[in-house]
Amino acid sequence: TIYAEGQRRYMESFSAYARAFIGDMERPDVDKINGLSPVISIEQKTTSRNPRSTVGTVTEIYDFLRLLYARAGEAYSYISGNKMVKQSEDQILEHILKTYDGQKLIVLAPVVKGRKGHYRELFVQIRKLGFTKVRVNGEIQELVPKMQVDRYKTHDIEIVVDRIIVKES
Numbered sequence: 113t114i115y116a117e118g119q120r121r122y123m124e125s126f127s128a129y130a131r132a133f134i135g136d137m138e139r140p141d142v143d144k145i146n147g148l149s150p151v152i153s154i155e156q157k158t159t160s161r162n163p164r165s166t167v168g169t170v171t172e173i174y175d176f177l178r179l180l181y182a183r184a185g186e187a188y189s190y191i192s193g194n195k196m197v198k199q200s201e202d203q204i205l206e207h208i209l210k211t212y213d214g215q216k217l218i219v220l221a222p223v224v225k226g227r228k229g230h231y232r233e234l235f236v237q238i239r240k241l242g243f244t245k246v247r248v249n250g251e252i253q254e255l256v257p258k259m260q261v262d263r264y265k266t267h268d269i270e271i272v273v274d275r276i277i278v279k280e281s
Contacts, residue, residue: 113140212278219276220247224269230260231269238271245272 120137168174187196199207208217223238224231238246239255246253247270248261261267 113142114145116140117142117145208278209280213280215278217276217278218247218252218272219274220270221273222268222270224267226266226268228263228266230263231267232258232260234269235259243271243273246270247272 116137117140120139123131123134123137126134166174168177188194189196223234235246235255239257244255246255247268249268252272253259261269
């Protein structure tokens, strides 16, 4: 009875198109069942030779769980621990004008975070896009031909998109 009801609820999670091929399942003869999750079956075979595979990736539920947590979860700042809230453009602008009035700000676009490599090709691509400066490991540098960094160290690389002085005008 429990298995039949669990399987019926599992089948309800399919699209109407898929259920048309499966057919309707009979409800078990019970008065009430509460808190029963849909039945999930995982075949015991190794379909992937990837050592990084998990139950979530093998069963292809990983992407659905990511979507669930993104939609139903609450995001918190890893720096302050405060709950993140959605803000409109006007709210963001008001905060910047109030907090940073008269100060210089740099607008950055992160491209590498904590990875090793020399990044010659990346620097060439950034120059081709018309940018002239990058911030490498917290230090702003001019983009020069044949620029590279130590390939055996980890780096944070950000493109300097713009530099502004905050003032209301």
